[in-house]
Amino acid sequence: MQVTSSVRQPLVTGGKTYHDVTHDVSRQVEGKPSKLWYMAFLTAASVLALGSIALLTTLWEGIGIWGLNKTVGWAWDITNFVWWVGIGHAGTLISAVLLLFRQKWRTSINRAAEAMTIFAVICAAMFPVIHMGRPWVGAYWALPLPNTYGSLWVNFNSPLLWDVFAISTYFSVSLVFWYIGLIPDFATIRDRATGLRRKIYGALSFGWDGAAKTWMRYESVSLILAGLATPLVLSVHTIVSFDFATSVIPGWHTTIFPPYFVAGAIFSGFAMVLTLMIITRKVYKLEDYITIGHIELMNIVIIITGSIVGIAYITEFFIAWYSGVDAEQYAFINRATGPYWWAYWSMMTCNVISPQLFWIKKIRTSIVATFLLSLVVNIGMWFERFVIIVTSLHRDYLPSSWAMFYPSWADVGVYLFTFGVFFTFFFLFAKFFPVINMAEVKSVLKSTSEKAHK
Amino acid sequence: MERDTHFILGVYVDENVLLHAVEKVRGSGVKIHEVYSPYPVHGLEHALGYKRSKLPIAAFLFGMLGTSLALTMQFYMMKFDWPMIIGGKNYAAFPDFVPVSFEMTVLLAAFGMVGVFLITSNLKPWAQPRIFDVRSTDDKHIMAIDLANNTSLKEDKIKSILTSSGATEVNRKSFE
Numbered sequence: 001m002q003v004t005s006s007v008r009q010p011l012v013t014g015g016k017t018y019h020d021v022t023h024d025v026s027r028q029v030e031g032k033p034s035k036l037w038y039m040a041f042l043t044a045a046s047v048l049a050l051g052s053i054a055l056l057t058t059l060w061e062g063i064g065i066w067g068l069n070k071t072v073g074w075a076w077d078i079t080n081f082v083w084w085v086g087i088g089h090a091g092t093l094i095s096a097v098l099l100l101f102r103q104k105w106r107t108s109i110n111r112a113a114e115a116m117t118i119f120a121v122i123c124a125a126m127f128p129v130i131h132m133g134r135p136w137v138g139a140y141w142a143l144p145l146p147n148t149y150g151s152l153w154v155n156f157n158s159p160l161l162w163d164v165f166a167i168s169t170y171f172s173v174s175l176v177f178w179y180i181g182l183i184p185d186f187a188t189i190r191d192r193a194t195g196l197r198r199k200i201y202g203a204l205s206f207g208w209d210g211a212a213k214t215w216m217r218y219e220s221v222s223l224i225l226a227g228l229a230t231p232l233v234l235s236v237h238t239i240v241s242f243d244f245a246t247s248v249i250p251g252w253h254t255t256i257f258p259p260y261f262v263a264g265a266i267f268s269g270f271a272m273v274l275t276l277m278i279i280t281r282k283v284y285k286l287e288d289y290i291t292i293g294h295i296e297l298m299n300i301v302i303i304i305t306g307s308i309v310g311i312a313y314i315t316e317f318f319i320a321w322y323s324g325v326d327a328e329q330y331a332f333i334n335r336a337t338g339p340y341w342w343a344y345w346s347m348m349t350c351n352v353i354s355p356q357l358f359w360i361k362k363i364r365t366s367i368v369a370t371f372l373l374s375l376v377v378n379i380g381m382w383f384e385r386f387v388i389i390v391t392s393l394h395r396d397y398l399p400s401s402w403a404m405f406y407p408s409w410a411d412v413g414v415y416l417f418t419f420g421v422f423f424t425f426f427f428l429f430a431k432f433f434p435v436i437n438m439a440e441v442k443s444v445l446k447s448t449s450e451k452a453h454k
Numbered sequence: 455m456e457r458d459t460h461f462i463l464g465v466y467v468d469e470n471v472l473l474h475a476v477e478k479v480r481g482s483g484v485k486i487h488e489v490y491s492p493y494p495v496h497g498l499e500h501a502l503g504y505k506r507s508k509l510p511i512a513a514f515l516f517g518m519l520g521t522s523l524a525l526t527m528q529f530y531m532m533k534f535d536w537p538m539i540i541g542g543k544n545y546a547a548f549p550d551f552v553p554v555s556f557e558m559t560v561l562l563a564a565f566g567m568v569g570v571f572l573i574t575s576n577l578k579p580w581a582q583p584r585i586f587d588v589r590s591t592d593d594k595h596i597m598a599i600d601l602a603n604n605t606s607l608k609e610d611k612i613k614s615i616l617t618s619s620g621a622t623e624v625n626r627k628s629f630e
Binding site: 017018019022144147152153154155156157159161162165166169172173176177180183184187188190191192203204206207208209210211212213214215216217218219220221224225228229231232235239242438439440442443446 | 469488489490491492493494495498499502504507509510513527528531532535536538540541543547550551553554556557558560561563564565567568571572574575576577578579580581582583584585588590591592593
């Protein structure tokens with residue numbers, strides 16, 4: 001029997017019974033989608049179609065149509081890559097790290113957050129693939145294939161190759177973790193359905209019957225997957241930061257990058273989870289499951305990780321000064337006062353100053369304020385990557401090579417394309433999959449409902 | 455199935471009643487076929503006397519396999535098959551091989567363990583489960599008792615044991 005302290009807020013409000021949980025979540029899958037859903041889906045699909053023009057042009061013409069030049073050889077593509085990967089991290093944090101810490105409030109949000117992880121990682125992975133110019137031969141460069149396939153073995157000393165392994169492992173393990181959690185809920189939908197839907201969800205549920213022995217194994221699998229996913233998620237953004245940290249570019253050659261990138265990833269990921277969950281709970285009327293309490297807890301994570309990121313920004317400056325290396329000092333002064341000062345100060349305002357508003361209880365329990373600040377954080381985190389990447393490159397070692405980076409329409413278009421992919425996938429998920437993990441919510445319902453507190 | 459099978463089903467609403475009921479029913483000498491629940495009930499596996507799952511061992515072994523494969527692959531390619539000087543590093547630059555080895559460990563441990571889980575639990579897209587009561591994936595716990603395994607007890611006796619243990623309904627279900 002589980003006992004929860006009476007000082008804790010109930011996780012599910014509205015006096016829901018087990019059957020209510022089943023009904024409230026399954027009806028989204030069973031019913032016809034609302035007008036609002038069609039509008040949202042069509043908007044996302046249009047963005048996808050529009051962005052695919054830029055993507056196809058890039059593939060046809062080559063990446064020469066991007067805004068890159070000989071000084072700034074990496075800009076929007078890698079910025080977007082890091083941004084999307086970072087967003088993905090919140091899903092794994094919620095499903096794996098909070099499981100290990102036995103935070104029961106994760107049960108209402110883990111399903112959608114994990115879905116977000118998977119779609120964000122798909123979007124992220126597109127950029128390294130597209131930027132190869134000829135993605136169809138990319139397998140020869142990225143996978144350890146024998147020399148007879150045209151090139152030498154891949155270089156295991158390169159952080160870019162570590163990324164190939166890290167991102168693909170992260171994607172596939174997250175997908176498996178997510179799917180294992182979906183199996184019992186697909187079975188619930190199967191048992192409510194008839195006809196074709198019963199057949200489809202029957203196949204998706206892998207013949208789940210809820211036997212005690214299977215549940216025992218399921219719990220064991222979840223716990224170990226969480227134990228594996230926790231170091232995995234930390235390693236992924238660490239390796240992403242190695243793309244920069246193992247180089248010798250002033251502004252990138254920094255040992256603080258791994259923890260700083262991981263904190264930033266969780267920070268931006270929680271912001272995206274909030275953006276999506278605030279919309280989902282409203283559209284699907286799930287206010288009793290994703291309560292203000294959940295939003296407040298996520299906002300607290302945002303204050304903590306936002307403050308870690310803020311300290312990291314300041315530490316970088318201190319270390320640049322303390323190192324006594326002129327190039328390093330110049331790189332940082334140039335960030336704050338050079339031609340990209342506006343990007344730097346957008347980053348500082350959005351990431352360091354605005355999340356501090358969440359110290360005020362009224363703001364962190366306000367849905368409107370949380371929604372707006374979640375957008376601000378996502379903008380800020382995009383600028384963070386842009387600042388790190390572009391300002392470190394645009395002042396080359398030779399002043400004659402100094403240059404500015406201006407995005408072309410194709411840069412913007414490919415970024416839009418990934419937004420289209422992300423939201424199209426998310427809306428399809430929200431329609432056809434149970435957006436809340438019913439089985440896990442039921443398992444905490446009794447010990448944490450309002451009734452249990454009486 | 456070759457022969458007809460007949461089950462007595464006890465329907466339980468509350469998980470705590472269920473836990474005591476399982477002990478009581480087993481204590482009266484009735485062999486429980488299985489209990490079906492909409493969510494994991496903690497302590498149920500102990501009450502039913504199930505042994506701890508060996509899946510962690512599978513995960514560990516697959517993880518070790520991943521580490522060894524990754525290290526073998528990297529040392530073979532970089533040191534023996536086609537040695538090249540990259541950035542003045544050793545051919546066998548062990549620290550550089552750590553990230554890929556770690557990722558392969560996690561990948562194989564996760565996939566291996568999940569594979570074993572799916573196989574041992576007979577979970578596959580074309581599986582046709584025996585569904586005793588559709589409410590077992592909604593809000594009820596269903597205790598199934600196979601009459602063929604409890605020939606020493608009369609059917610009515612089993613039914614009364616279930617009712618007295620707190621079952622809200624007692625049903626009979628047969629499969630062909």
